[in-house]
Amino acid sequence: xxxxxxxxxxxxxxxxxxxxxxxxxxxxxxxxxxxxxxxxxxxxxxxxxxxxxxxxxxxxxxxxxxxxxxxxxxxxxxxxxxxxxxxxxxxxxxxxxxxxxxxxxxxxxxxxxxxxxxxxxxxxxxxxxxxxxxxxxxxxxxxxxxxxxxxxxxxxxxxxxxxxxxxxxxxxxxxxxxxxxxxxxxxxxxxxxxxxxxxxxxxxxxxxxxxxxxxxxxxxxxxxxxxxxxxxxxxxxxxxxxxxxxxxxxxxxxxxxxxxxxxxxxxxxxxxxxxxxxxxxxxxxxxxxxxxxxxxxxxxxxxxxxxxxxxxxxxxxxxxxxxxxxxxxxxxxxxxxxxxxxxxxxxxxxxxxxxxxxxxxxxxxxxxxxxxxxxxxxxxxxxxxxxxxxxxxxxxxxxxxxxxxxxxx
Amino acid sequence: xxxxxxxxxxxxxxxxxxxxxxxxxxxxxxxxxxxxxxxxxxxxxxxxxxxxxxxxxxxxxxxxxxxxxxxxxxxxxxxxxxxxxxxxxxxxxxxxxxxxxxxxxxxxxxxx
Numbered sequence: 001x002x003x004x005x006x007x008x009x010x011x012x013x014x015x016x017x018x019x020x021x022x023x024x025x026x027x028x029x030x031x032x033x034x035x036x037x038x039x040x041x042x043x044x045x046x047x048x049x050x051x052x053x054x055x056x057x058x059x060x061x062x063x064x065x066x067x068x069x070x071x072x073x074x075x076x077x078x079x080x081x082x083x084x085x086x087x088x089x090x091x092x093x094x095x096x097x098x099x100x101x102x103x104x105x106x107x108x109x110x111x112x113x114x115x116x117x118x119x120x121x122x123x124x125x126x127x128x129x130x131x132x133x134x135x136x137x138x139x140x141x142x143x144x145x146x147x148x149x150x151x152x153x154x155x156x157x158x159x160x161x162x163x164x165x166x167x168x169x170x171x172x173x174x175x176x177x178x179x180x181x182x183x184x185x186x187x188x189x190x191x192x193x194x195x196x197x198x199x200x201x202x203x204x205x206x207x208x209x210x211x212x213x214x215x216x217x218x219x220x221x222x223x224x225x226x227x228x229x230x231x232x233x234x235x236x237x238x239x240x241x242x243x244x245x246x247x248x249x250x251x252x253x254x255x256x257x258x259x260x261x262x263x264x265x266x267x268x269x270x271x272x273x274x275x276x277x278x279x280x281x282x283x284x285x286x287x288x289x290x291x292x293x294x295x296x297x298x299x300x301x302x303x304x305x306x307x308x309x310x311x312x313x314x315x316x317x318x319x320x321x322x323x324x325x326x327x328x329x330x331x332x333x334x335x336x337x338x339x340x341x342x343x344x345x346x347x348x349x350x351x352x353x354x355x356x357x358x359x360x361x362x363x364x365x366x367x368x369x370x371x372x373x374x375x376x377x378x379x380x381x382x383x384x385x386x387x388x389x390x391x392x393x394x395x396x397x398x399x400x401x402x403x404x405x406x407x408x409x
Numbered sequence: 410x411x412x413x414x415x416x417x418x419x420x421x422x423x424x425x426x427x428x429x430x431x432x433x434x435x436x437x438x439x440x441x442x443x444x445x446x447x448x449x450x451x452x453x454x455x456x457x458x459x460x461x462x463x464x465x466x467x468x469x470x471x472x473x474x475x476x477x478x479x480x481x482x483x484x485x486x487x488x489x490x491x492x493x494x495x496x497x498x499x500x501x502x503x504x505x506x507x508x509x510x511x512x513x514x515x516x517x518x519x520x521x
Contacts, residue, residue: 195460197453252454259454301457314456 003088004095010226011093011100017217018107022049022114024214028207028268029118030403031200032261032313036393037122038199038403044117044129048110051130052137056106057081063142065092065105068152073143078102091151093224104221105149109141112169118313119177120383122196123187123390126398128383132373136176140369144172144362160358161334161341161351163233164222166276166326167362174320175363176370178311183374184383186310188390196312201260208264212241215271219278232338233278236286237271243290244270251298262298265318269297272322277330280339289329296325324359331355410505410521411479415470416444417490417498422468424489429472432485436521438471447495467498473505473521 026045033041052060059079066074078084081102089098113133120129147155148168155167162168187196198204220234248266252259273293274286281289300317311317331352334343342348377383384390389397396402417425422439429437443464450463474482483500491497510520 195462197460197462198455252457256452256454256459259456261456262454265456298457305458 002095003086003097004225006226007093007095007224008097008100010230011096011104011221011224014217014221015100015104015107017214018104018111018221019049019214021107021211021214021218022046022111024207024210025111025114025118026207027203028211028264029121029313031203031205031207032198033121034196034393035199035404036395036402038395039399039401040126040394041117041121042403043126043399044121044124045114047126047130048114048117048133051133052110052113053106055134055137056102056109060109060137060142061102061105063138064109064145065102065150068146068150071152071154071157072146074146074150095225101224105145108165108169108218109137109145112141112165112173113137115169115173115315115319116177116180118315119181119311120184121312122394123384124184125383125385126394128377128381131381132180132377135373136370139373140176140366141168141172144168144365148358148362155358155361158354158357159341159351160354161280161330161339162276162327162358163279163330163339164219164275166272166323166330167358170272170275170319170323171327171359171362172366174316174318174323175367177315178309178320179367179371180374181309181311181316183371183378186308187312188387190310191308198261201264204261205264208267212267212271215241215275219271219275223279229279229339232283235283236278236281237274239283239286240274240290240293241267241270241286243287244273244294247291247294248298251294265297265314266294269293269318269322272319273326273329275323276326277333280330280335280341280343281333282335282338285329285333285335289326289333292329293322293325297322320363324363327355327359328352410508410518411474411476412503412505413472413474413479413482413486413500414503415472415486415490415498415500416442416467417470417486418492418496419466419468421490421492422470425470425486428485428489429482432481434472434474434478434482434485436472440469440471442467442469446499465496473508475518475521 026042030038030041062076062078063074066078084098084102086097088094093101145168147153148162219237220230223230223233245263245267249258249263252262270290273289297318300321301314304317332344334341336342343351444467445463450461452459452461508520509516
């Protein structure tokens with residue numbers, strides 16, 4: 001099969017849509033921190049566009065999608081774009097240029113790294129996070145992407161389903177974030193109940209809106225073609241996001257008032273949950289998937305707070321646990337007429353078991369390696385800023401900039 | 410000369426300003442401040458659950474007047490700032506040593 005113009009156009013547009021999600025995450029996170037850490041928090045995401053964007057072309061793509069080695073990791077045959085050209089790949093996305101597939105996948109790696117930063121805002125040293133990100137991309141993201149999506153990857157071979165990155169992106173980022181936050185410890189004043197008030201909720205909502213927009217590229221683009229499957233995934237994505245946003249709004253209303261921060265979070269949770277399922281389930285199944293994920297994440301945040309863990313912006317609760325539900329839901333609702341895979345409600349209970357294998361393996365692997373890596377970096381280079389820097393705020397201490405300058409001269 | 414310093418609810422500012430204006434007191438300095446008294450804060454929402462803040466936003470109004478005007482100004486301020494709920498704020502009266510109108514160089518009572 002040769003390169004198809006419509007498919008190519010859609011994948012290039014989708015790549016750009018997914019690229020925009022990272023600045024979306026930057027705003028989503030930055031609005032939730034105190035004003036003295038707004039630039040710092042934005043940079044933790046935005047810097048991934050530079051760092052991971054470069055490393056992906058150098059070796060990241062090759063480790064993820066290169067020639068299989070034992071089902072565990074890709075080879076070095078695509079290092080520095082070697083052999084990745086304007087013709088379609090022999091194994092991936094057979095109707096678009098291999099370069100377009102590489103670009104699309106690269107944006108996923110960028111945002112996954114950016115997502116983790118939400119756990120450690122307002123106290124991690126920028127250099128330590130960058131170092132963590134480089135090593136983490138290499139030894140966690142690339143192998144997991146290979147297991148799930150790489151030709152010969154072992155999770156792909158056993159039949160675990162992940163349409164657009166529920167395990168590779170969200171479970172992986174969520175459980176790694178939890179590990180990093182546990183090693184790093186709580187923010188100063190957190191255990192004394194000092195309020196860590198979101199400084200700009202409209203910014204959070206704008207960030208969530210950009211994420212929602214970009215997610216159409218993430219999920220519908222993962223069809224890797226521009227036809228019916230893309231449309232199906234697109235609609236499923238929107239239905240799930242809408243259902244989850246509405247559910248979270250009602251949950252907060254039930255508790256007190258319809259929360260803006262909560263509704264934005266609900267939308268993101270709904271997008272997370274539909275990610276692995278988007279091209280396998282009938283679009284209308286976005287309703288149960290979206291409704292349930294808001295309950296899951298809403299109460300996982302409660303649990304996290306009660307346990308005294310300062311996983312600050314709830315990457316674990318929203319992406320990790322939202323991803324777990326999404327991956328299970330894929331096994332429950334997969335409709336053979338949509339993506340060719342059969343789930344529980346169509347009589348294939350075994351699919352739920354396969355999904356559980358994927359979930360447990362990726363969660364444990366991501367958590368374990370991240371925990372070890374964070375401990376190692378803590379001992380060797382130090383993860384935290386000094387106490388005084390934390391009090392002053394990371395914008396001034398780490399970047400010598402302020403987000404809301406312009407004071408009287 | 411005295412400075413009347415009133416810390417009041419943000420939403421009462423317009424009414425207080427109008428009342429002072431009606432009585433002929435135009436000059437004032439207003440700043441947005443945060444503080445706490447017996448009101449003991451407020452409960453806000455986060456993504457899941459709630460949290461308390463104990464420093465609440467208020468406005469501080471500063472008016473410098475002649476000694477004989479103090480009672481008048483304080484009464485106007487208090488009557489317009491009052492809602493009867495906890496958190497209405499406080500008024501302080503502070504002696505002022507001297508004053509200068511920068512444009513003309515006038516000192517003392519003339520400058521007020």
